[in-house]
Amino acid sequence: MEIRPFRGWRYTGRLDGDISPYIAPPYDVLTAEDKQRYLAGSHENIVAVDLPHVPPKELGPAEAYERAAAELAQWKSSGVLRQETRPAIYVYEQTFEWAGRTYVRRGILCGVRGTELGEDVVPHEHVFPGPLADRLKLTECTKTQLSPIFGFYEDPAGRVGELIAAVAATRPVARAVLNDVVECLWVIDDPDDIATVASALSGVQAFIADGHHRYTTARNYWHRLGAAGEVGEDHEANFVMFALVSRDDPGLLILPTHRLVSGLPEGFSMADLAEQCPAFEWRQVGTGEIGQVGIDTLLGCSPPGTLVFVEGEDARLWVASLQRPEAMVEAAPDMTDEWRELPPAILHELVVERTLAPMAAEELKVEYTPEIPKVLDACRTGRAQVGVILRGIPVRSVVAIASSGGAMPHKSTYFYPKVATGMVLKPLE
Numbered sequence: 001m002e003i004r005p006f007r008g009w010r011y012t013g014r015l016d017g018d019i020s021p022y023i024a025p026p027y028d029v030l031t032a033e034d035k036q037r038y039l040a041g042s043h044e045n046i047v048a049v050d051l052p053h054v055p056p057k058e059l060g061p062a063e064a065y066e067r068a069a070a071e072l073a074q075w076k077s078s079g080v081l082r083q084e085t086r087p088a089i090y091v092y093e094q095t096f097e098w099a100g101r102t103y104v105r106r107g108i109l110c111g112v113r114g115t116e117l118g119e120d121v122v123p124h125e126h127v128f129p130g131p132l133a134d135r136l137k138l139t140e141c142t143k144t145q146l147s148p149i150f151g152f153y154e155d156p157a158g159r160v161g162e163l164i165a166a167v168a169a170t171r172p173v174a175r176a177v178l179n180d181v182v183e184c185l186w187v188i189d190d191p192d193d194i195a196t197v198a199s200a201l202s203g204v205q206a207f208i209a210d211g212h213h214r215y216t217t218a219r220n221y222w223h224r225l226g227a228a229g230e231v232g233e234d235h236e237a238n239f240v241m242f243a244l245v246s247r248d249d250p251g252l253l254i255l256p257t258h259r260l261v262s263g264l265p266e267g268f269s270m271a272d273l274a275e276q277c278p279a280f281e282w283r284q285v286g287t288g289e290i291g292q293v294g295i296d297t298l299l300g301c302s303p304p305g306t307l308v309f310v311e312g313e314d315a316r317l318w319v320a321s322l323q324r325p326e327a328m329v330e331a332a333p334d335m336t337d338e339w340r341e342l343p344p345a346i347l348h349e350l351v352v353e354r355t356l357a358p359m360a361a362e363e364l365k366v367e368y369t370p371e372i373p374k375v376l377d378a379c380r381t382g383r384a385q386v387g388v389i390l391r392g393i394p395v396r397s398v399v400a401i402a403s404s405g406g407a408m409p410h411k412s413t414y415f416y417p418k419v420a421t422g423m424v425l426k427p428l429e
Contacts, residue, residue, distance in 0.1 A: 001112050001113065001115075001120040001121070001153075001201055001202070001203075001204055001205065001206050002112070002113040002120070002198070002202065003089070003110045003111060003112055003113075003197065003198050003201055004087075004110070004111040004112075004113070004198075004239050005087035005088050005089045005110065005111065005188075005189070005194050006087055006088070006110075006111045006236065006239065006241070006426050006427065007083050007084045007085075007086070007087050007088070007427065008083070008084050008088065008090070008109075008424040008425060008426055008427075009076065009081045009082070009083050009084075009144070009424070009425040009426075009427065010081065010082060010083075010084070010173075010174065010185075010423075010424055010425070011023075011044075011080065011081060011174070011422065012079060012080065012081070012082050013174060016175075017172065017173060017174045017175050018174075018175055018176065019174050019175070019176045019422070019423075020175075020176040020177050020178065021041045021042035021044075021045060022042055022044055022045050022046060022176075022422050023045070023046060023176050023178055023183065023420045023421060023422035023423060024038045024045055024046050024047045024050070024178070024420070024421050024422060025178070025179070025418050025420065025421065026147050026210070026211070026214075026418050026419070026421055027047075027050050027051045027056050027147065027421065028056065028131065028213065029418060030047065030051055030054075031054070031055070032054040032055070034047075035047045035051050035054060044075060044080050045422075046146065046421050046422035047421075048068070048071050049068045049069075049071050049072045049075075049142065049146060050068075050138075050146045050147060050421055050422075052064040052065050052067065052068040052138060053065070053134055056131055056134045056135070057128075057130045057131055057134070058130035058131075058133065058134060059130070059133040059134055059137060060134060060137075062137070065137045065138050065140075065141040065142075066141055068138060068141060068142060069141035069142045069143075072142050072144060081425065083427075084187065084189065086189040087189065087194075088187045088188055088189040088194075089108050089109065089110040089188050089194055089197060090108065090109040090110070090185055090186060090187055090188065090423075090424055091106065091107075091108060091109075091164050091167045091168055091185070091186040091188060092106070092107050092108065092109050092183075092184070092185055092243055092419070092423065093105070093106045093107075093168055093172075093182075093183070093184040093185075094106075094181050094182070094183055094184075094251065094417055094419075094420075095181065095182040095184075096180065096181040096182070096251075096416075096417050097180070098253060098255075098416060099296075103250060103251040103253060104250070104251050105245060105249055105250075105251025105252060105253075106161075106164050106165075106168060106245070106249065106251070107164070107243050107244050107245035107246070107249070108160065108164065108188075108197060108243075108244050109148055109185075109241060109242070109243050109244075109423070109424055110197070110241070110242060110244065111236075111239030111240065111241055111242075111426065112151075112206060112239060112240050112241075112242045112244075113238055113239055113240075114215075114218055114219050114222055114238060114239065114240045116219075117215075117216075117219075118405060120205055120206065121151070121205070121206050121208065121215065121240075122205050122206070122207045122208065122402045122403065123208050123212050123215070123402060123407070124207070124208065124398050124401060124402040124406075124407060124408045124413075125208075125212045125407055125408060125410075126212075126407050126410075127212050127213050127216050128213075131213045132213055132216055132217055132220065135213055135214060135217035136217050136220050136221060136224075139217055139218070139221045139428070140221065140224075143427070143428045143429045144425050144426065144427055144428055145214075145218065145240065145241045145425065145426040145428060146421060146422075146425055147211070147214060147241075147419075147421040147422075148211070148214075148241045148242055148243040148419055148423075148424075148426075149208060149210070149211035149214050149215045149218075149240060149241070149242045149243070150208070150209040150210040150211055150242075150243050150245075150415060150418070150419045151206040151207055151208050151209055151211075151242045151243070151244050151245070152206070152207050152209055152244070152245050152246065152247045152249075152252055152395070153201065153204050153205065153206050153207070153244055153245075153246065153247060154204055154205075154246075154247055155200065155204075155246040155247070155248065157200070159196065159197075159199075159200040160196075160197055160200045160201065160246065161246055161249075163188075163193060163196060163197060167186045167188060168184075168186065170186065172184040172185055172186050173185055173186060173187050174423065176420070176423075178420050179417070181417045181420075183420050183423060185423050185424070201244075206242060206244060207247075207398065207399060207402055209245075209252075209398075209413075209415040210415050210418065210419070215240060218237075218240040219240075221237060221428065222237045222238065225237055235429075236426070236427055236428050236429060237428045237429070239426075241424070241426040243419045247395055247399075252395060252415070253415070253416050254392055254393055254394070254395060254398070254413050254414065254415055254416075255370035255392060255413075255414040255415075255416045256343070256370065256389075256390040256391060256392040256393065256413075256414070257344070257368045257369070257370055257390070257411045257412065257413065257414045258368070258369055258370065258371075258372065258374075258375045258387065258388060258389050258390055259347070259366055259367070259368060259375075259387065259388040259390075260366070260367040260368070260369065260374075260375060260378045260383070260384035260386075260387055261356060261364065261365070261366055261384060261385060261386040261387070261388065262364075262365045262367075262383070262384050262385050262386075263360045263361060263362060263363055263364045263365040263385075264356065264359055264360055264361065264364070264385045264386065265359060265360075265361045266361075268359070268385055268386075269311070270282075270284075270309055270311045270316070270318050270386070273309070273351070273355060273356070273386075274318070274320070276355045277320065277350065277351055277354075277355055278324075279322060279323060279324040279327035279350055280307075280320040280321060280322055280323060280350075281320070281321045281323045282318060282319070282320050283318070283319050284316060284317065284318050284319075285298065285317050285318070285319050286316075286317055287314045287315050287316055287317060290317070295308060295317070295372055295389055296372075298317075298319065299389070299391045300391075302319060302321060303321055303322075304322075304341060304391075305321065305322030305325065305341065305343070305346050306319060306320065306321045306322070306343075306391065307319075307320045307343060307346065307347055307351070307388055307389070307390065308320075308388070308389040308390075309386060309387065309388055309389075310375055310376060310379045310386065310387035310388070310389065311379060311385075311386055311387075312379060312380075313379075313380050313382070314380070315376045315379050315380050315387075320351075322346055322350075325340075327350055328340040328341075328345070328346060328349060328350065331349040331350060331354070332345065332349055335406070336400075336401065336404055336406060338397060338400045338401055338404070338406075339401055339406055339408075339409075341397075342393060342397065342401075342408070342409060342412060343390040343391050343393070344390060344393075344408075344409040344410070344411065344412045345409045345412075347388060347390065348409055348410075351388075352364070352366070356386075367384070368411045370414040370416060372389055375387035375388075375389055393408075393412055393413055398413060
């Protein structure tokens with residue numbers, strides 16, 4: 001890939017560099033209630049611009065995007081946002097806890113020359129037209145990339161990692177706390193340091209972890225400018241802002257996305273489901289009182305293709321181990337072996353589509369969460385009739401499927417934590 005620095009716009013923040021009131025998670029994980037909560041902390045929070053239409057699953061009214069652009073312009077003119085004096089790349093660090101362990105994830109924010117998907121930039125998810133229309137309209141109005149794409153890359157020699165570590169040993173220019181994650185930012189505007197990073201990443205592919213709609217939007221915007229004859233080789237729209245993390249970074253954490261299922265007929269029982277899914281060996285193993293650590297251990301000791309189902313007020317646990325792998329070949333003959341071994345693929349093809357969906361009273365409803373306690377609580381309170389707990393997917397599986405040109409099943413991975421929106425904004429003109 002080809003990277004390039006840019007003159008980013010950043011919140012001026014407080015005297016101590018704290019920009020906590022102004023940043024937010026990416027637009028696609030926020031609700032209308034979330035937006036109001038962040039705006040209650042500061043009316044200059046980035047959601048005022050990045051989330052003009054809620055939910056962002058379709059194109060909203062034109063005036064919503066025009067208001068967002070006007071708000072952004074006002075922040076720039078009034079000094080809420082300040083532009084770098086020189087082109088820069090940024091070191092970006094997130095410190096967080098998960099399952100009782102502390103992680104530190106470090107990467108760089110930079111411009112990456114946009115290419116067609118599968119070349120320098122490799123996807124693993126499909127995109128949908130509604131969110132693309134929303135993001136494109138916002139981009140056209142603001143002429144700004146508001147949120148980075150989260151990507152990972154190979155850094156076997158560790159050249160980028162060495163530079164990042166050296167910079168991160170100094171005082172950051174900005175710091176924030178967002179949903180218990182400590183976010184820090186450093187500016188690199190030395191041409192030699194930038195050249196070192198560019199050289200190390202030349203010819204290396206970026207795999208999209210999160211932000212497929214944002215990347216596709218950037219390419220759609222570039223195509224639209226090109227069709228109007230407005231973009232040359234050096235135009236800022238050629239370059240897409242990424243948060244790039246080494247594949248070997250210990251903080252590159254992929255959580256499984258568990259399922260909460262409702263819409264099944266009254267009286268549904270796991271015994272009925274087990275009877276209709278003979279490709280699995282089924283056994284009841286207790287209740288959710290064993291907690292997350294116990295369930296994680298249970299999955300870790302089980303063979304590949306194992307799913308854990310949760311049922312009822314006492315959160316009874318059922319373990320389903322796939323005994324007939326050939327059932328996945330029959331169900332998905334056009335997919336690769338790596339894809340057919342993914343827990344979400346096994347669940348969707350052999351349980352959801354073939355059994356649960358036909359059983360649904362009206363329409364099967366599936367919600368998602370990366371947190372096992374939320375699955376157990378939803379079943380205990382009756383908010384979900386069935387919970388499904390999945391094993392996590394390693395980075396190597398994402399790479400294998402993406403490299404083969406395939407796409408992961410819907411909601412397969414949850415890269416945690418999300419990269420924040422508002423740390424740096426990238427101009428597109």
